[in-house]
Each structure stands twice: as structure tokens, then as C-alpha cells.
Amino acid sequence: MRDVAILGAGMVPFGKYPEKTLAEIAWPAVKAAIEDSNVPKKDIQAAYCGTALGGMMAGQRILKTLGITGLPIMNIENACSSSSTAFREAWIAVAAGVYDAVVVIGVEKLTKFGGGTLPLEKEDFEVAHGLVMPALYAMRAQRYMHEFDLTEDHLAKVSVKAREHGQHNPDAQMRELTSIEAVKESRPVADPLRLFHCCPSGDGAAAVVICAAENAAKFGGEPIRVIGSEINSGKYMTGFRDMTSPEITVRGAAQLYEEAGIGPEDVDLAEVHDAFAIAELLYYEALGFCPRGEAGRMIDEGETSVGGRIPVNPSGGLLAKGHPIGATGVAQIVEVVRQLRGQCGNRQVEGARVGLTHCTGGGVSGFDHGVCSIHLFAR
Amino acid sequence: MTDTAEELKQALNIAGDALAEKPDGTVRLIGTECADCGHRVFPPTPVCPECMSENVSRIELSETGTLYSWSAVRIAPRDWKTPFIAGYVDMPEGVRVFAHMVDIDPEALSFDMNVRVCKSELGAESDGTPIESYSFVPVEEKS
Numbered sequence: 001m002r003d004v005a006i007l008g009a010g011m012v013p014f015g016k017y018p019e020k021t022l023a024e025i026a027w028p029a030v031k032a033a034i035e036d037s038n039v040p041k042k043d044i045q046a047a048y049c050g051t052a053l054g055g056m057m058a059g060q061r062i063l064k065t066l067g068i069t070g071l072p073i074m075n076i077e078n079a080c081s082s083s084s085t086a087f088r089e090a091w092i093a094v095a096a097g098v099y100d101a102v103v104v105i106g107v108e109k110l111t112k113f114g115g116g117t118l119p120l121e122k123e124d125f126e127v128a129h130g131l132v133m134p135a136l137y138a139m140r141a142q143r144y145m146h147e148f149d150l151t152e153d154h155l156a157k158v159s160v161k162a163r164e165h166g167q168h169n170p171d172a173q174m175r176e177l178t179s180i181e182a183v184k185e186s187r188p189v190a191d192p193l194r195l196f197h198c199c200p201s202g203d204g205a206a207a208v209v210i211c212a213a214e215n216a217a218k219f220g221g222e223p224i225r226v227i228g229s230e231i232n233s234g235k236y237m238t239g240f241r242d243m244t245s246p247e248i249t250v251r252g253a254a255q256l257y258e259e260a261g262i263g264p265e266d267v268d269l270a271e272v273h274d275a276f277a278i279a280e281l282l283y284y285e286a287l288g289f290c291p292r293g294e295a296g297r298m299i300d301e302g303e304t305s306v307g308g309r310i311p312v313n314p315s316g317g318l319l320a321k322g323h324p325i326g327a328t329g330v331a332q333i334v335e336v337v338r339q340l341r342g343q344c345g346n347r348q349v350e351g352a353r354v355g356l357t358h359c360t361g362g363g364v365s366g367f368d369h370g371v372c373s374i375h376l377f378a379r
Numbered sequence: 380m381t382d383t384a385e386e387l388k389q390a391l392n393i394a395g396d397a398l399a400e401k402p403d404g405t406v407r408l409i410g411t412e413c414a415d416c417g418h419r420v421f422p423p424t425p426v427c428p429e430c431m432s433e434n435v436s437r438i439e440l441s442e443t444g445t446l447y448s449w450s451a452v453r454i455a456p457r458d459w460k461t462p463f464i465a466g467y468v469d470m471p472e473g474v475r476v477f478a479h480m481v482d483i484d485p486e487a488l489s490f491d492m493n494v495r496v497c498k499s500e501l502g503a504e505s506d507g508t509p510i511e512s513y514s515f516v517p518v519e520e521k522s
Binding site for chain 1: 418419420421428449454455456459463466473475479490501502512
């Protein structure tokens, strides 16, 4: 397998674009990534497009607007991990020598559903009984708060931190600061979760161009190396699973650290899947940033803020940057690329050399999560 | 146009009814047990997810289980009565069941409390058709 590098990254600000088509939302992100990479359009040999609800042939619809056609285009669905899965598949293809340079796209338009909770697959038994994603995360939160030292203030602090980071990110959907009091007074969604504990619904797109690391020099710029790529499905468990520890992330992180030959202490920043405030706290532990039961202490002591020991979600994360679900995986990678290049202004993690992205997807009964993909990058 | 009652019926009927009504008016959940490896699942399935055997038989789950976690859900797709209480109930047979908790305030629930299966109306279609399924109520503690 060859080493793989990211040459270009681009995204559009996450937000609400009901008047635009999926292709109209996405092409500026793709164009920005290609221009950022200095890879001539004609040298792009394949495209991987992740979207969960974007409909058939999203990749073709997007790429024809830029005249990038007549090449293999793979459209990939894996719920919220659609584009992190697309990135993983693109990485495999380049690492294996099948292609030298490819573009990876993540895109979603959720405004077409008119708001509310994410539409899940009705064939699923629990979904048919009214399970919605906020309720699932809320039950995780309730049980964690019962077993460990975690309060509503801890949950609120995650949302406050997300906005503090997001205010400095021009691509973030929620850039206004909030307070613990405002979070605790926001509309209840599924107890103990309130509106500000939940990522906003919206639209967006992100893209990266990757190539074989051995060819990176000819395009100039500073390539960001992919030093680890991991994906897993959850384990189907009909029995009593521990909902306070996301098994798929614990398992995936262990595999990834071993593959990359580094540990959590070597990670300078992480973009994690904080679809709900409780999720970010569970992932501090699952990714090895702190021991079990200490997530509340980490947020209390500011360890995961920019300037702290291990900044988490400097982009604002899903809570502030937004979560157009299929776009999220690549958007996390865009943030890590910018951080490792030192392009992030007031939210810059100083001296960042290693970054991690973590993207899950759920909504199927019996699984902790249906899918989880984790990547490590270095400059 | 959503049709929650029909979707629920289809989901319950993936491999036969998941709910049995007893002569005394109480109800029981139905799961399946693999005759080859003993693995149990709810809802019933035609194939064992552990060993892929199709030699499975229907089993009646106990009337009561314990509440692992819950949440009072205030925002849900239309047709559901909101707020409703979503919960996970651990059954003595070793399976965890997602269910609505009914006839109780969320403040009165506690972790690992005993709950009893019942059948109730969980919502209604826009045309008034009731959405019925299994649910759980707290077991009244004898003092």
C-alpha cells in the first residue's frame, strides 16, 4: 500500500439553502478543493461522493456542473458516515495504486424535508415504534448521568464550547455565543436534551482531493498525510449493551491507534461526531482522551477547548458548524487539513501536527451505531 | 403521507406477531430462541443472528422486566402522542426491548425499576385510526 496525502480541501458554509439543488450546493466546494490542490482537472481519475439522502447519482449531478465526467464516479450511502466512508474507499483505491488522484465529496440537503428530526428507515422495528435520534442519545445521557458524575451543567458546557469555537469559523452554521443558562432554558427535545444540545439541521457540502504521497511534490503546496484509516460497523446486540460506552468507537479507535503506531496522547486536535452534547462527552472516553467517567471533568477544566490539552471540535463541531449528515465526514477532514496547515485564525490549535476525525452513523435497532469511521492525519 | 399504524403493523409482522394476548387479558411479548445455539432475540426473526440457523422457535417473554434507561420525548414525527416516554427494558430472557412507558410521569421512573408489559394506544393517524402496540407500566410495589 502506498502513502496517501490530501492536496486540497474546500467546503461551503453549512446553512439552509432550500432554493438550491444538491448540485448547486456542492459544486463550489468541489471547485475550491480542486483549485486548492493544484491538481489539473484532467488528472483527476475518479470521484467518490457520500450522501445519505441526496438521491441517485449525486456525484454525477454535481460533477457535470464542473465538466468532470467520463471517469468512475462512486456514490456511497452510510448514514451520517457517508462521506467518511467515501473518503476511506478513495484512500484504499489510491493506496492500492488503482488511481493516482481522486476527489472525495460529501453533500446533503436536509431542508428538503422541512425540518424536524432526521427521517429514519421505517422498516426498522424501533423506528416503527417512534424511536428518533434525540431520544436514543437522551437515553444514553440519562444512563451515563446515573452511573457517573455528570450533570446538566456539563451537557450545557459542551454546547457553550461548540459555539465559542464556531464563532471563529466562517463555515459554521451557528456562530452566536450562548451560555449555560441559555442552553438550559432552550426548548426541551428529549429529556435531558434540549434544543441547544442538538446539532442543527441544514445543508452543505465539502470536498478534498487526495493523491499518492509520492506524487504530491509535483503539485506544490503542503500535503497532509493520511496516517490511519479505519471503518467498522456496529455489533448487532440483542441483549444488554452498555449504552454509556460506544463500543464501535472504542473498538475502532484501538484498531486505528495500533495501525498508525501512535496513541491518543499524540493527537493534537480531534473533530468528533457531536450530533448531541452527550455524544462528545462519551467520545472523550471512547477515543482515549480521558479515563472512563472523567468526561465531565474534562469539559469542566477546559481541556477540550482551543488552548486546552486536547482541543475537540475546534470547527464548532456538529453542534455549531452544523450537520448536513452526508457532508459531515469530509467537512471534518477539511477542518483538520486547515488546522494542520495553520490556516484557522482565532480557532487555530497552535503547533498542531496530528489530527483525528471521528464520524458515526446510527438509526438501526440493536446497534450502538450502525457505522463509525475514524481517520488520523499528520503534516 | 405517513401511515404509522400500517408501518407499525408491518414491522411487527416481520416474522409473525410480536405480541400475544392471554386469556386473562394480559399480554406477553414474543421473541425467538435458536434451537441450535440458544440465542434469543426480540422481535421474532426467521433466522438466528448468532449462528444463521433457521431452526428457531417462538418464545413468550416474561411479563416484567427492568428499566435500563428512558427519556421523555417532546419532539417526534407526527402521529405520536407527545410527550411520550421512550425506554429500554431488560427482560429476564436476556433481551433488551425498546418500548413506550405509559400511565406514569417521567419523574416517577427510576433506574432498574420493575415494569410490566401491556398494550396501549400510542398515537393516532390523521384520520383517527389508533396506533396500538405493546408498552410498559411500572409494577406497583406491594408495601
